[in-house]
Amino acid sequence: MGKAELRRSIISARAGLPDQSGSASAIRETLLDRPWxxxxxxxxxxWSMGTEPATHGLVFALWKHGATVLLPVLRPDLDLDWAVYxxxxxxxxGPRGHLEPVDTRRGVDAIRTAALVIVPALAVDRVTGVRLGRGGGSYDRALARVGPNVPxxxxxxEGELVEGVPAEPHDRPVAMAALPSGIVTFAGPPGAGSPARPARRSW
Structure with a gap:
């Protein structure tokens, strides 16, 4: 299945999901329980929108726990600037109607200083960690700036961890996926230093 077809399939499936407030709470609590x-x-x-797994409670909790939280601001060239929540x-x-922080813009390289990066995805390959985004390439550019040891x-x-997400040279895999049922850690793409192996679920 190609990217466009897979993207349409996931978006259609999300449109039929029932209330996901319980799932958002499970993801939030699972993440907040991790020392890293x-x-x-x-x-x-x-800041999630539409049918994305809700992050509003997560962002607020991270902020209340004392973390500095950077949120993206979409630039005209579809790259991501960052500002503090x-x-x-x-x-x-913002210009497209999405909520954005009003703080001073910190620049596209602000993400380089993050100790943890949490990103949206429509799906993630269960072996390689390659993520499927909405097609603009914004987060691939942002992830390219993140250090190799940053989670x-x-x-x-649930159901969006799949096999066979098509990968292109500019695609950047993620190290983990957080679902209501737990956190999955990926081996990385083949050729990245070790053979690809199944993802490991961490409860």
Whole structure:
């Protein structure tokens, strides 16, 4: 299945999902229970929209726990600038109607300083960690700036961990996926230093 077909399939399936507030809470609590999340002083995350796994509670909890949370601001060239979240009142509708932080823009390279990066995805390959985005390439460019030892996590609904996500040279895999049922760690793409092996689920 090609990227466009897989993208349409996932978007259609998400449109039929029932209320996912319980799933969002499960993802939030699973992440907040991890020491590498608790110790991350600077976290790059995103403000979810539509049928994405909700991050509003997660962003608020990270902020309340003392982390500095960077949220993306979409630039005209589809790259991502970043600004600091400072509570619910620090957001305002951007040019496309999506909520964005009103703080000073920190530049596209601000993500390089993050100790944890949480990104959206429509699906993730269960072996390689290659993520399927919405086609704009914004997060592939952002992930290219992240250091190799920084945890990168995609948030998914159940059933969105799949086999055979098509990979192109610019695609950047994530290290983990967080689902309501737990966190899955990936081996990485073949040729990245060791043979690909099945993902490992961490409860």
């Amino acid at each position: 999340v608790q110790m991350a002083g600077l976290v790059a995350c995103y 400072d509570g619910p009142d620090s957001l305002a509708p 990168t996590v995609a948030l998914l609904h």
